Amino acid sequence: MISLLGVIMAGGRGTRLMPLTNNRPKPMVPVLGRPVLDYVKDAMIGAGLKQIVVTTGYKGKEISSHVKSWNENNVVAWVNQESTPMGTAGS
Numbered sequence: 001m002i003s004l005l006g007v008i009m010a011g012g013r014g015t016r017l018m019p020l021t022n023n024r025p026k027p028m029v030p031v032l033g034r035p036v037l038d039y040v041k042d043a044m045i046g047a048g049l050k051q052i053v054v055t056t057g058y059k060g061k062e063i064s065s066h067v068k069s070w071n072e073n074n075v076v077a078w079v080n081q082e083s084t085p086m087g088t089a090g091s
Helices: 036-046 060-068
Strands: 005-010 051-056 078-079
Touching: 005 036, 036 051, 036 060, 051 060, 060 078
Parallel strands: 005 051, 051 078
Antiparallel strands: none
């Protein structure tokens, strides 16, 4: 069986969502009481993915702390913090 890795690119500044992103990264903007990032994670798990990497840049520490709080059975998630914005290809 093939094991697929999901990649969530969460490094953008979210300038089009300002002022919602003045103090938080775009993936952490709440929708119906949950960060957008959680909906993406849930969709990946629903599709059968067991490994998820979240690439971050802007306010990456906040995203990293949140990802560490995920407690999903049989799913491994980790964060890759970009020191320099690399865009989509860098992820």
